[in-house]
Amino acid sequence: MSTDTLATAASTGAAGADAVVELEDVVRVYPGHPPVRALRGLSLRIDRGELVGIVGPSGAGKSTLLHILGTLDQADSGTVHIDGHDVGAMNDRQLSALRAHRIGFVFQQFFLNPGVSALDNVADGLLYTGAPLARRRRRARTTLERVGLGNRMHHRTNELSGGQRQRVAVARAVAGRPSMLLADEPTGALDSASGAGVLDLLHELHSAGTTVVVITPDHDVADSLPRQVHILDGRIEHDERRTR
Amino acid sequence: MTGPKPNGRAGAPTPSRLRPRDVLRVAASGLRARPLRAVLSALGIAVGIAAMVAVVGISASSREEVTEQLEALGTNLLTVAPGQTLGGQQATLPEGSVDMVARVGPVTSVSAVGEVDASVYRSAEIEETHTNGLTVLATRTDLLDTVGGTVSSGRWLDDALAGYPTVVLGANAAERLGVSRTDGTVSVWLGDEWFTVVGTLDPVPLAPELDSAVLIGWPAAMEVLGFDGAPTTIYERSPESAVAAVRDVLPATVNPSSPEEVTVSRPSDALAAQAATDETLTTLLLALGGVALLVGGIGVANTMVIAVLERRSEIGLRRALGATRAHVRRQFLGESVLLAGLGGVGGAVLGGGLTAAFASTRGWPLALPAWVLAAAAGATIVVGALAGAYPAARAARMSPTTALSAP
Ligand SMILES: Nc1ncnc2c1ncn2[C@@H]1O[C@H](COP(=O)(O)OP(=O)(O)O)[C@@H](O)[C@H]1O
Numbered sequence: 230m231s232t233d234t235l236a237t238a239a240s241t242g243a244a245g246a247d248a249v250v251e252l253e254d255v256v257r258v259y260p261g262h263p264p265v266r267a268l269r270g271l272s273l274r275i276d277r278g279e280l281v282g283i284v285g286p287s288g289a290g291k292s293t294l295l296h297i298l299g300t301l302d303q304a305d306s307g308t309v310h311i312d313g314h315d316v317g318a319m320n321d322r323q324l325s326a327l328r329a330h331r332i333g334f335v336f337q338q339f340f341l342n343p344g345v346s347a348l349d350n351v352a353d354g355l356l357y358t359g360a361p362l363a364r365r366r367r368r369a370r371t372t373l374e375r376v377g378l379g380n381r382m383h384h385r386t387n388e389l390s391g392g393q394r395q396r397v398a399v400a401r402a403v404a405g406r407p408s409m410l411l412a413d414e415p416t417g418a419l420d421s422a423s424g425a426g427v428l429d430l431l432h433e434l435h436s437a438g439t440t441v442v443v444i445t446p447d448h449d450v451a452d453s454l455p456r457q458v459h460i461l462d463g464r465i466e467h468d469e470r471r472t473r
Numbered sequence: 474m475t476g477p478k479p480n481g482r483a484g485a486p487t488p489s490r491l492r493p494r495d496v497l498r499v500a501a502s503g504l505r506a507r508p509l510r511a512v513l514s515a516l517g518i519a520v521g522i523a524a525m526v527a528v529v530g531i532s533a534s535s536r537e538e539v540t541e542q543l544e545a546l547g548t549n550l551l552t553v554a555p556g557q558t559l560g561g562q563q564a565t566l567p568e569g570s571v572d573m574v575a576r577v578g579p580v581t582s583v584s585a586v587g588e589v590d591a592s593v594y595r596s597a598e599i600e601e602t603h604t605n606g607l608t609v610l611a612t613r614t615d616l617l618d619t620v621g622g623t624v625s626s627g628r629w630l631d632d633a634l635a636g637y638p639t640v641v642l643g644a645n646a647a648e649r650l651g652v653s654r655t656d657g658t659v660s661v662w663l664g665d666e667w668f669t670v671v672g673t674l675d676p677v678p679l680a681p682e683l684d685s686a687v688l689i690g691w692p693a694a695m696e697v698l699g700f701d702g703a704p705t706t707i708y709e710r711s712p713e714s715a716v717a718a719v720r721d722v723l724p725a726t727v728n729p730s731s732p733e734e735v736t737v738s739r740p741s742d743a744l745a746a747q748a749a750t751d752e753t754l755t756t757l758l759l760a761l762g763g764v765a766l767l768v769g770g771i772g773v774a775n776t777m778v779i780a781v782l783e784r785r786s787e788i789g790l791r792r793a794l795g796a797t798r799a800h801v802r803r804q805f806l807g808e809s810v811l812l813a814g815l816g817g818v819g820g821a822v823l824g825g826g827l828t829a830a831f832a833s834t835r836g837w838p839l840a841l842p843a844w845v846l847a848a849a850a851g852a853t854i855v856v857g858a859l860a861g862a863y864p865a866a867r868a869a870r871m872s873p874t875t876a877l878s879a880p
């Protein structure tokens with residue numbers, strides 16, 4: 230792969246001392262009849278180490294935004310810099326490299342492999358880094374211990390509760406120590422107690438230095454976060470920081 | 474333009490990478506998730522490969538059998554028979570022709586039979602018109618050594634027996650007449666007289682005409698049945714190196730005045746040719762096996778297309794974990810090749826087993842050329858790759874977000 234391109238992409242990034250995310254005037258239109266303007270000129274900067282909540286009603290464009298932050302989707306116009314790289318100038322291999330090493334995802338539906346152990350699910354988070362299996366499992370073990378599932382490692386994920394499953398998914402996302410963890414309604418499928426547990430885990434990861442972006446439709450949840458970005462109709466309605 | 478940003482981890486991330494061993498692991502785990510489906514779709518391939526391996530194996534074993542047989546029988550036997558006269562009538566061999574053949578330098582042994590105009594029956598009561606396709610041959614006592622025949626039961630004609638009304642039956646003749654006892658208690662009605670059965674023969678591969686013949690001594694044929702003493706087939710052996718030369722001189726030796734009325738043939742050629750005609754059938758069966766393999770391949774392709782549709786969210790997840798399009802393609806291609814390979818191994822084992830079983834029931838040597846197994850392995854890899862190409866490309870082309878939003 231052309232690492233030159235990546236280096237160039239990194240160096241031409243808009244200035245920003247320690248930005249993990251820099252969006253400028255991002256537009257995303259889903260083609261169709263009529264086309265859906267999911268993001269309508271959205272600008273956002275997230276610094277290293279932040280814990281950000283994306284809040285807004287259903288259909289506001291939150292998931293679309295998260296996909297663009299995670300380089301799973303591309304903006305139709307505007308510029309996107311993730312971890313210093315100009316995403317618009319990168320090819321599939323370079324974007325995949327970014328996802329493999331710098332971005333962790335957590336989804337509402339967990340997306341775990343039910344047939345294998347929690348340990349192997351987490352180890353698969355490192356599959357595309359090219360690390361050998363033994364090292365992937367070693368890292369998975371320490372990460373599972375970190376999320377409080379040290380005693381469930383060898384259970385299949387269909388033997389775990391919803392809250393435990395989402396913890397496994399979080400462990401998979403952070404096993405590779407990404408620059409940024411993206412979570413799309415991670416508590417959406419959980420009861421409030423398990424949801425609170427997963428949220429606590431995100432807070433812990435944040436305290437330990439991980440940049441976390443979490444989508445939540447729940448204002449109470451959002452209120453517990455140090456920064457809330459409110460989205461409505463593909464635009465930022467307001468962006469508030471709580472000072473502790 | 475500023476230099477690289479002072480981000481903690483700026484700079485190019487290491488490319489994502491899926492180790493070859495992990496391609497195999499991922500492909501295998503995909504199959505393990507639905508074992509029944511994997512087995513069923515591998516079965517189609519297995520049937521095709523088994524058919525092809527068995528067809529080639531069985532025909533190779535049969536050819537090996539012929540080769541071994543020819544080695545044991547020798548390929549140096551020539552037969553001399555009368556052809557047709559210029560006028561289109563059945564020619565005859567001169568009476569002294571056997572001795573003339575014996576005088577040819579390289580000839581090591583020579584013998585002859587002469588067809589006798591008589592019919593043979595199990596009893597005297599059977600009507601004369603009820604023929605049974607058996608020929609009566611006046612036979613020199615040295616015939617058996619020359620043609621490489623063996624006695625199945627009883628004894629062969631010797632100089633003493635040759636003058637009496639005794640018979641030795643060819644293998645088919647014994648069966649058709651229903652004779653199994655050769656202790657002198659069974660007789661057959663031949664011409665106008667009872668002939669005692671003194672022996673039966675095993676089938677004679679180089680002279681199959683003897684199998685359906687009833688053999689009597691030369692003197693007995695002349696005295697009892699009025700045989701004219703003219704040989705109808707002369708059998709001759711010479712060293713392998715001299716066969717061609719002997720073949721060339723035989724017609725003129727046997728019938729100096731009209732050599733064109735003499736037909737010389739080499740029975741081992743007929744045996745080899747028979748093995749060769751089997752190849753047409755082999756090719757046909759092989760083509761059928763190929764069709765089965767093709768159908769199996771379509772089954773694998775179908776399974777893979779369904780797998781890709783069902784596993785969209787898995788594909789989306791893998792892309793989120795850092796899989797490139799190429800990694801996704803490799804995963805599904807690997808799964809397809811593995812699936813076909815599974816069928817290939819199963820089919821090779823099955824085909825080998827069929828070959829062994831068939832060969833052993835026939836008493837043939839087992840011959841399964843290594844190239845067959847190599848070709849089977851190659852065929853399954855090709856079929857798997859072809860079957861998986863489209864579904865894998867489709868999986869790779871899928872956009873990660875569409876894949877993730879799949880129900
Ligand atoms: N793949 C798609 N094709 C067409 N429209 C889409 C697609 N994905 C999302 N949308 C539309 O874009 C808008 C924003 O969707 P989304 O980002 O999922 O919102 P949220 O996550 O805030 O609920 C919605 O109106 C949705 O219907």
Ligand SMILES: [Mg+2]
Pocket residue numbers: 291292293
């Ligand atoms: Mg959403």
